[in-house]
Amino acid sequence: MTTSGNTASVKAAHTETLAFIGGLLLIMALGLNLRPLLASASPLMEDIRAATGLGYGILAWLTTLPFLCMGAVALASGRLHRLLGENRGIMLSLAAIGVACALRQLSGTGVTLLATALLGGAGIALIQALVPGLVKRRFGSRMPLVMGFYSASLMSGGGLSAWISPRLAEMGGWQLGVGIWWVPALVTLAGWFLIFRRRGAPAANTAAIEGVRPWRLPRAWLLALFFGVINSGYSSVVTWLPQYYQELGWSAVAGGRLLAWMTLFQVLAALTMPMIAQRQKTADRRLLLAISLVMQxxxxxxxLFMPTSLALLWNAVGGFGLGACFSLGLILALDHLPDARAAGRLAAFMQGFGFMLNAMSPWISGTLREMTGSFIAAWALLAVGIVAMLAVTLRFNPARYPAVMRRAAR
Known part of the structure; x- marks a missing residue:
């Protein structure tokens, strides 16, 4: 009897481990599909500009539009979740990303690029809005660790596309470089359908979902501002960093390689910082956030001051800060509420307005470039924002979370 019981326990533990690994791999696959639409065009901006005749200000919308979609869809994620459901919403989003990339490969007009930025951005946005609550619900106490792997895979997708796309463009033109990313979207869609098509999400805690009204909470607005500013650098960097170094004499391939180098450290940070957060005895993330902001x-x-002589160092350190801020920012929001769906709704609100702030960053940077003839003003503005957010970090004392979130239940 004891032997039988032990065998059953071992089998149950084995099954649980396999389920965890399978779920984690799917979450990581989702993350890999969320940045190629943005990052693949970055090292090819000069080719795209020459082929379409678009200026810097318009080209910035290739990044701005997806981030605006991320914000708008995140704010509507509660209604979309009820309308589509978790699994269907994710599958439709993967299909939208795949179709957007395929259209870019087929048609290289400026109109197509901008339209697919909207279509693909909507797909990216819905996945990003659904994943935090999904992870907190499915993975429980392992949430910080899984969010770290998700953030790392998200940034890996951006780095891989920035590295691979210029090489594909050399072989088959820039449209191949920006369009080929429909392939991983299709593979992930097939995997999600095969594994999760029969798994429905548990019944919603309607009271928790309907009771949380983030727009009434000063803390929710503070989180949105904080998340938006600390991640604004990513959208500007992914859009303009290769172009900045091309203006300093680097090639398109070298610029894409530098963005991929930065992404390595974003991935490292997205993995290590949540692992440290997982081991913390409290939910106090202030020290980790401060370290990450200083590195940015x-x-x-x-x-600003030594862009070429120590380019690898600045991109490594800044990349680590960017990667850490994204993953810690999501964990910070989820820490505020114990209920998974309520915390997911807060995180969606934070991402909604946060990504709208992100959306303006590449446009502002591109406009400053046109006005001043250099990206120096853009980097300076981002640095000022980081200094301001270092002061805001002091307010995220977990002992105060119950008090600042009390109105959420009213």
Missing amino acids: LIGYLGF
């Missing part, structure tokens, strides 16, 4: 600041100062 060092990167921007390097871009």
